[in-house]
Each structure stands twice: as structure tokens, then as C-alpha cells.
Amino acid sequence: MDSDFLYFVEHVASCPNLTEEYLSDLWISLFKSHQQNRFGKPMPWIGMYITLASLICILAMVADLLHGLRNRKLWFPCKYFTLNAASLTVIAVAIKLPMDLTNLMPSYEDQATKLGSVSFMCAIMSNLLPSLATMNSKELVTNMIALGVLVITLVVNVCIQINTGVLSYHEDETVVRIGFNDGGSTLFYPSVSFMLTITYVVVLLMLLIIYACSSLAILKSKQILESKYQTAHQTTLKDQELQQPSVEKLKQHVNNYWIMAKTGSPQFMTASFATTSASGVICALTTLVHIWGMSIFRIPHIKDFKSDYLWLMLVIRIVQLIGVVLGTIAPLARCFAALTFKLSVKWIWRHIKVFKVESYWTQKLSDWKYSSIPFPSSSRQCMIVIQTLKILILNICIGFQLIVVVACKIITLIPIFFVICVLYCLRCWKWLKAMFRVSRVNLEQNPEEQLGKDKDLSRYVLQLQDDMEFPERTLKGILKSVNHLIQKAEKRQPNNLMKLLAESRGFEGVEKFDSHHVPPLLSEEYLNCWSMALVTLTTIAMSLPNIQKNIVDRLLISGVREGLVYVTLVEESLNGTDDHVSIQNAAKTVWPEVEVYHTWLGNKLQTPDPQVNTAGQILQWLSNTAKKMVIKDEGVRTGVPNDNSKWRCISANSMYRLTETILLSYHEDIDQLSQEQLFVQISLMTADILAACLTNLPQVIAIKCHTRAIEKREASVHAAAQLLGEATKIINTLQERELPCLDPDELASIDKWRAYLNDPFL
Template sequence: MDYSYDLVDDYNQALSPLRRCNNISSNLIEDLWLILFKLHQQKRFSKPMPTIGMYIALASLGCILAMVLDILHSLQNKKSWIPCKYFSLNAVSLTVIAVAVKLPMDLTNPMTGDTDQQTKLGSVAFMCIMMTFLLPSLATMSKKELVTNIIALGLLVITLVVNICIQINTGLVSYSEDMHVPADTLKLREIFGFSNREIAITYVAMLLMLLMIYISSALMILKSKQDLESKYQAAHESALIVQQQAGQLTVENLKQHVINYGIMAATSSPQLMTVCTATSSASAVICVSISLLHYFKMLINLVIERRYKAFDSDYKWSTLVIFVIQSIGIALGAIALLFRFRAPLTFKPFREEIWNLTKFYEVESCWTHTLSDWKHNRLYSSSSPNFKYVFYKLQILGLTLLTLSQKAIVITCKAIRIIPMLISICVFYCVRRFLFGLVSLFGIQLRRQPNRDIRQYVLQPQDNMELPDVALYFIIKSVERSIQNAEKQQPSKFMKLLKNFRDFEGVKEFDSLLVQSLPGLDYPDCWSLPVVTLATIALSLRMIQPSTLKNFLNGVSEGLVYVKLVEKSLNNNDELVSIQKAAERLWLEVEVYHKWLGNNLKDPDFRVKTAIQIVEWFNDKATNMVPVVESMGICANSMYRITKTIMLSYQANNDQVSQEDLFAQLSSMVSSIVAACLTNLPQVITLKCHTSAIEKREESVHAAATLLGKTSKIINTLKDRVPASLNPEEFPFINNWRGHLTAPAP
């Protein structure tokens, strides 16, 4: 409801005594009326501000929770350098960050209380912490994503800097309540010698420095990822040679293979490479300094808050909530950056490490390589020779200046980290000597040292870095832990189904070569479709005990998970993929709705039908099916061929088969086909260890380790059952198996 008209009457009544005074002009009364009305409107419009403040607090809390998840993930995987997994630079995080730093963007709301001022400046410090925390995530991006996100972050930072500068100029960031502060408090401020204005200027300088560090790191990442890729490919070729020399891929061989690739993936991590750079170390030093300044200022304000009002803005009590949450985020980020400052890579000898610090003025080629490439390539084309010449000269001049700026930034970053790095090195070596002294004094047993031969798979992100044994040990243990945890999740229901497996004859028997496909529906075979078709017939046999059918259903469901994985990895041509998708949709219908292409598998008539009658029913349905979509035709053709094969088999032998006998035969065929398919698991695991995307290699290796752990019993069960005459290249395709099994013996 709009109360403006009621206010007009109220104000007129309140000002009526003044109107009766002859010595007060009517213009002054009208001005007073307008002032009262505007003050009321301003108070009315500011009512939602505490809610907006809570929105800012929630956005800040979301950023902190993402940082906590990254820290917990790092602790779990023994990565002290804290890679960005959940909190990374993207459109979502930038939007949330923009909300979290809204207070410094507010140009109109006077925030005169000391807590108000501290909260506004604390948001800028929180922004610096988040920028440094997010720096390694640049290495996970493609070239296009890198450019897009750097531009988006640059716009946000520049907007924030401009807004802060405006507030510094207008006095919104200042001690605007100095007149209300006691004399002893003012004296305290003079002693410590800084004000909100000076802190704001410092934060602005740090924001701009961090933005330059982002741009500098992005230029370095493009080249360094290429170098890491070259090192990885060389190690990959060595690993393949070792694998070929090992012969049969047993579980033990596969474990060692996964560990080798785990070391390669972990040490070639683009994020680790970024953390080991001078820009990352310098940004950590900057942000730890900012956090110390923030908390020192907060300590001073705790004394001042006892003497006058701490916050006095339209955000009201929400300012204190924002301040507390963001201060927690600043402390958490600073602690994380302290750990990241000293990445789990150590320089070689102590003296050489100190000597490397003194050569801070040297700039490696990876920092300027991208700019050098741009300098030698024309970035602009024109039909006019004169314009070509002018633009090329401007291009050379601009890129030369950028190269000099890049070198200046790198040298500055190296200089910034000298003293903290020197202290870190000395403390590190003192602690190390102390621990070695304890070992020698008390005879403490150190953890098992990694095999020295395995170091050929270690890829150094920086040439002057060396991975210590303890870091290598943690990498190996991380992969082994993934395998061991997965071994507790063996597919027990499928293993019960696999007990029906005797040999691979079911691969040959499920589909006779004498049966022709339905007209116009001739499709090649894949692994999953015959399994789904055979399981559908088996699940329709209502004379079988419900518990037996349930166990069979669960076993097939677990087995199909790995069958689909084999098909996705090894049978990925377009024709087979369409058949696999049809089988997947059909199994969803069978498993969830107990139907086959709309026909109910729990039909009560199946209880009185014989086994052959049920098979004939499916055959008739498949024959008379009118395929509306391609997947229906694929499924109908598979059902027709399989049921026709079963009917021909029993007609040739004049057998009267019971539902129990048919169920046993179908179950044996299913286990035989799935077993033949899963002989490809070792090949799938080795393929999963290696992926072309450098950013996803660690994740892929751990997925391979998990798959190995879950399927180790299956691999051990099948390792000696594969026909010796079948070439490994023929394993992935069911038609090759059928051709081999149906071929006459030599």
C-alpha cells in the first residue's frame, strides 16, 4: 500500500503551527516539508538493505565452503599445494564473487561506522584472497576459456578498483566520524600511522598487482602446458614399452601400470606447475600480508568499538554478519596460501637452492614465448601495403613493450618471494635435520622408500625442481588407496551370476547362422543387446522363484555396467553406438517397468504357458512389430533372431523343455557373453590410464584404479579362460568371437 497520501496530511498537520507563525516564511516551511518527506522515503527505500546484506553474506559463505571443499580434498589426497577442484575461475564463481564484493561497489550508501568501514575494506581483502586461491585453476582451461575468464575477471577487478578510487576521492572511505571519536582513540590512530584511506589505496595497488600476475601467468601457462605435454608423451611411450614387455595383463601388472601413470599424471599436473611458479609464490606473499593488515586493523577497531557506535548504515546488523564471514574466509585463505607457498617440490641441494634465489633477475623463456610468437606473426591483415607496414610496426612496438612488462612482473614476483622463501628453506632444512637426528637417536623406522626405477615416470614441472621421496610416496599411496577402497566394492551380485559360466560356447549358441534377420532390419551385433534380449526372455518365465529372478536381474544389471564401459571404450563407431543406445533404453524399460517394447513381462498367462510357448510369443511379437523408430527395429530384430534360434534348437532335438531348463540355458548364455566381453577389462583399464586431455589425467588414472579394484576378481577369474588362438585385437568385438568359435577346428 502506498502511504504517500497519508503522509501529506500528517506533514501538513505537523507543520500547521509553523504556518500560523508570521515570522517564518512559507518557502522555508515548504522546504522543511520536502526534507521530511524525502527522509521518510529514504528510510522506506532502505528497508530491504539488511536482506541484501544477508545475500552478500551467503555469497561469501558459498565461496568459503568451496574453498573448504578444496582444502579437504587436498588433505585427503595428501596435496599440500591445494589444487582447485570445486572452487575454480568460471562464470558461476565470478558471479558469486561479484555479489560477495558488493559493499565496495556501493557508491551512494554512507557507511560511517568503524565496522562498516572495516567490512567494506575487508571485502576488498577477501577479493584478493579469492583471486590468489583461484590462480592455479587457470591451468585447467583451454586457450579460449583462459582468454574469456581473464577478460571477465579483469572487468570485475577494474570496476572494483574504479569504485574504490571514487569512494576514496569522495570520502566514503575515510574516518568520517573522527569528530565523535574520543581523544585517546585519535591518539591511538596517530601512533599506528594509517587510516582507512591509506589501507584502501594499498588494497587497490594489490588488486592491480594480482590482475597483472593473472595475465602474466596466463601467458606462461600456454607454453608450459606444451612442455609438460612433450614430457608426458615421452614417458607414455616408455610405459607402453614396459607394458608390452610384461606380456599378459594380470592384476599385479595392471596395478603397477596404473601406479606408473598415476605418477606421470600427478607430476605433470598443470595446476602444480602453476603453483611452482614465482607469480604464485608472490601472490601468496601479497595475500598473507593483506590478511595480517586486515586482522591488525580489526584488533585496533576492537578497542575503538567500546567507545562509539560500530556500524551505522542502511545495511544495519547485516554488516557485522558480512564482516565475520569474510574475516573467516580471509583467515582460511591465508592459511591455505601459506601451505601452497611451499609446494611439495623441493629444490635440489641446499646451496643450489639458495643460489637459485639470488638469480631472481633471470626470466625463463616460457614467460615470453607466447609474446615472441605473436611478435613474429601478423595479427592484422590489410589490402593496403602502407597500412600493413604501419600496423606491423605498431604490433612489434606493442609486443616489445608487453614483453618488457612481462619480464618486469616476473622479476618483481621473484624479488617479492626472496625473503619468505629464504626463511622457508632454512626452516625446512632445520626441521629436516632435526627429524633425521631423532631417527638416528631413537632408531625410528622411516616409511618405505619408493623404488628408484619408478622415478623415470616423474615429470618435473620446473627444470630446477626435484620431487622428494615423501611426495612420490604419497602419490603412490593415493593410487593404491583408490584400488584398495574399490576392492571392497566388488560386484557381488554379478559374481554370483558368473558362477554359471563354464565356457564361451554361449557366445556362439545364442544366435544361429541359419537364421535370417527381419526384412530391412539387418544390424551388426554388440555385446549388450543380446544380453538384454536373453535376460528379457528369462525374466518373463513366471514359474521361476521370484527371489531367483530378482537375483538374476540384479546380477545382469551389475554386469551391464561393465559391458557398457567396454563398449564405450572399444566399440565406439557410429553404427555400434546406435545399437548400444537402443539396448540401454530397452534395459531401462525391462528393469524399471518390466516391459519389452510396451509388452508386459508379468502377464499372468505366462504362468500357464510352456517355455516354448513363451519363446514363440516373443517371436510373434517381434515378427509383427511395426518399428516406429530405429531403436524398436533393432530390438525387435535381436529378439526375432534369438527366439528363432531357440525354437530351431529344440525342434531339431524334439525336446520338451521346462521353464527351469530354459532359464538355466538363458542364464548360462548371458554369463558366457558377459564373460567374453569382460575379458577386455585389462585393455579398458590401460586405456583409461591415458587420456589426451592433460587437465583430466589425474582424474582418469584414479577412475582406472577404481575400475581395477572393483573388477580384480573378474579379471582373475577370466585370465586363463580366453582361447589362445584368439588375437588380443579381436577381443573387443562379439562378431570376431563368434567367427572364431564357429570356425571348424583345424
């Protein structure tokens, strides 16, 4: 650059008749050009930033594809790539090229890359549409406003660039022609760029309108599905007795809620919308146009890109082209999946014959139309004007909504005819198989088929339209997925926990682990909880040096580790009060220290003191250490504890009570108690406490099946089905035991168990 500049100065200086004003203007122009080149040096780094943001979007879309395939959800719900503040920020970075108003794209290859970013945005919007259903009303409005601002800004910026000529500028100021075989047809690059730009702008606006229309339908559809869910929920509660049901009854219960959760899933509902199917078709057509447009230009080379982004323009173009292609799969698959879910010859004929617009598309607008609004003025004339304007505007919106829905249903005719051909091909194939007797009859009925015959499950199907018949194949697929999930979870049985539970013969350990005769150590006594009792007992067992480490690890630590997973679920589901949560948090804090480092509140286990050898001495040392900790913690006693001191105090108090209970139970015979005998006793108490706690698992499964938030309902039932599969052996093992005569809520409390076992007649 410097050598060229000096050569130019020498050449100009040798030219005669140059005025001072001309040289000054020339100098300023050269200086500006030099500064522009200087300012453009960081642009390759920005290009890397754009590439990284594009890759993040693509990876998120691919993750959703894999998640849908893995879980057999061919409507590909949005789990990883959803519409939120983070994704909008990444998308804004990925589409920076068309947002740039002034940075020149000197070559046609640079301009094609810029247009590719607009097409990439179209694919992104088509992928994100089902994620609208996962939001509540406030989130939906907020994210729609943010998306609308982003899309409108992009459209305006692209239109400005069309007007200013940035998208058609070429540094050579020449027009390259492409000849075709017809001999006379020619096509100019600027014409192709202009046509593609207008196409993408129109598609973006269409998708934004589809987003707005879908959002209005989602708000009302959720209310309809929620009402039907509550009705089906009451029906299920009447059919099930969940005091201590068998595994088969629990499977039936989970199946019922699985059907309700799947068919009433907001994303499943949105996937069946005409707008979603239309967006899939639009995305596919846009991708075809984009591929055709890119093929018009010659195969790019690094030297063809002359913008300040340099060779990164080629990387951005390739990455975003891959994103456009991959981004078409999910929207198009949703379109065909939606037709498959509800497709029948009767439905096709009805769809073609009458484009009926269901009430939920316009019901929200109608509700706003007839609702009252607070008027800032008490003037009657002003109120009349505002009310009239509101009704007029909403009438226009309702009419526009109807037009959009009908247009989307017309667009869905394209895949409908394709699916009709596929259905007829399948019928012909079945006919051929029957003719040549190739088909084999499966004599063993699948569990889901038998279940469908034993009970009518159609009443648990949630649909927006009552007059639509839900396809049987879709229902079977839903049942097959839950059975597959349960069977898969059954292969992950907690074997170490089962070995520990095999040591239990009853529930005596629940009665004996803590005695009422132990004097209170704190002025404010805390409640007992399952997890703290288990952690404390395990800590005592680990402090016995004569017990082999592998026996402790195999029998207690591994079993308690697996058991605490289910104990935590019981406590979180059934014991959610503040008093219980405090001691549960204390147990969660202490357990990693005990399990990993084999220490308890900073004290190393198994080597407390050379003079501490017998079981009684170890118990006394633990009791004294715990007592000193509680007394020393003045913050707890003054009522101004922090979380750490509070949890230490709770844990120390539990240790004091349990060790004193064991010491009290032996009295003067404590010196004859061996470490082996103490370990056996602790193991039995631990097994009994685990068994008593895990009798609540059926109730936990039932609770997890039902949740109030419609957006979280499917994930909650999924967790319940997985828990049922993992806990099948546990439930069967504890099924034959006689439980205390307590209410279901009382069975979740270890203190209620202790009170009943101490005196059943209270």
C-alpha cells in the same frame, strides 16, 4: 516516521517569519528523505543475497580444502571453486558492497564491512589462481578478460568512493579517537579506513598482474609438458605388452601413467610457479592486515550498523571475515607445498643466488613478437609502423613480465627461510632419534619402494626444467597415492558379478545366443552389442514365473547390474561408432524398466497370459510380441523414426532374434523344455557373454591411462587406477582362459567373437 514528520510540520508552522520558498525547499528535502527511506526497504533482502553468495564461495573453498586433504594433494587443486561464468557471477554478488557508489555507510562499522568485502575478493583471487591451468587457450582468454573487467571495475569504484568521501562519511560528523598506552599516539578511523582501502586496491592490482603473467606462462608450459608427455608415452608403449597382460603389468602401466599425469598435471605445474607462491604470501599478509584493521574498530553491535542493510551488515561482516581466514589456507599451503616438492639445499642456494627467469615465462610473448600479423593495408609504410609498434609493445611486456617474475621470486624468500628452519629442525630430530636409537627399521619394503628399485621411474617424471632434480620423497608420495587408490578400490569388488562369472566355463554362450539361421525381420539389420544381449537375456529369465524371484535377483539381476557397469566402459572405450552407439543407447533405455519395474517395453513380465505356461510358450509369446512391435512401428520402416521408436524397435528386434534362436535350437523338443532348464541355459549364456566382454578390461584400462586432453589426463588415469582395483579379481579369473585368435580391436566386437567361434578358420 509519520508521527515524527507531523510533529516537525507543527513545529515549523509555529515558527514566525518563514518564507514560502524556504518551506518549499524544506518540504522537498523531507520528501526526498522519505523516498530514500522507502527505496532502502528492500536492502535487507539484498543483504541476504550477498550473504548467500559469500557462503557459496566459502563452501566451495572449503570443499577444495577437504578434497585436497582427502586425496593427499597438499597443493589443493581447484575442483569445486574454479574460474568460470557461474563463479564470476556469484563473486560479483558477494562483493556488491564495495561496488555500490551511492549507498551511504553512515557508521564506521558499516564502512569496515564494506572494506571487508574487498579483502574477501583478494582471498578469492588467490584461491582461484590454479584453476587457470584447467582451461584451454580460448577459455583462458575469455575468463581472464571477464575477471579483469570485474577487478578493474571494483578498483575504479573503490577509488571513486575514496574521492567522493563515501568511505569516510559519518553521520555524526565527529572524529572518534583511540588512545594508546604511549600517551600521545592517536589514530583516526578515517585514516585506518583510507590505509586499508589503498592496501586492498594495491593487492587486487598485484593479483591481477600475477594472473596475467601466470596465464602467459601456462600457455607455453602446457606445450612443453605435452611434448614431454608424448615422448614418455611412446616409451611406455614400447615397454608394455597389453594384449592380455597380468594384473602386475597393468599396475606397472598405471603407475607409469600416474606419474606422468601427476607431474604433468597443469594445476600441479601451476602450484610450483613463483607467481602462485607469491600470491599465497600476499594473501596471508593481506589477511593479517585485515584482521589487524578489524581489531582497530570496536567489537560491533547490531545498533552500530546504520545503513539500509540493517543487522545483515553484521552477518555479512562475520561471514566474509570467516571467508578471508579460510581462504588463506589453500594459497599459503600451495606456497609451502611447492617448496616441499622441489626443495633441497642446492635448490635453495640456487634460488637465493640467482633469480633466474625461465624461458617459458616470456616464450609466448616472444612467439607473438616474431609472428606475422595480417595487415589490413597494403601500404609498406603502414606495415612498418604497425610492425614496429607491435615489437615495441611486446618488448615492454617482456620486460614487465621479467620484473614481475623476479619480484615474485623475491617474495617467495619469506617462506623459503621459514622452510629452511623446518628442515634443520627435522634434521636435528632425526639425529636425536638416531642417537637414542628410537627409530625402527622396517624390514618389509613397501611396494612403491620395491617398484622404484626395480625400475627407474624418473624418466616418466615431467618437468618444465630438465636440469632440476625431482625430489625422491615427492615421487614416493605419488606412487603411494596410486597404490592406496588401487588397494581401496580392491575392497569394492563386484561380488555378485563374480558369482555369475563362476557359472561360466568358456565362451560357448557367445556363439549360441544369436543364430544366423533366424530370418531377418528388418530391412536394415542392426549390429549386436554386449549390453543389449545381456539385457534381453535377463528379460527372458525374468519372464519365467516358476523361477523363484530371489534366485533371479541374486544370480542374474544383481550380477548383470554390476556387470553392465564394466560392459558400458568396454563399449564406450572400444565400440564408439554410430552403429554401436544406437544399440547401446537402446540397451541403456530398456534396462531401468526391466530392473526396476520388471516390465519390458510396457509389457509386464511373468504374467503375460494365463494360457502361457511352458517355457516354449513364453518364448513364443515374447517372440510374437516383439515381432508385432517391429511391424507396428511404421516410423522405423519409413526411415523417419524418433529416438524412442528407434530404441523400441532395436530392443524388440533383439528380443525376436534371441527367442527365435532358442526355439530354433530345440525344434520339436521345445515342449519338453522346462523353465528351470531354460533358466540354467540363459544363466550360462549370460555368464559366457559377460566373461567374453570383460576380457577387454585390460585394454580399457590401458586406453583410460592415455588421453589427449592435458586438462582431463589426471582424472582419466585416476579412473583407470580405480577400475584396475575393482576389476583385479575379474582379470585374474579370466586370465587363464584361451582367447580367440583375434586382433585387440576385434575382441571388443561380439559379432567378431560369434564369427570366429562359428568358424575359426575364416
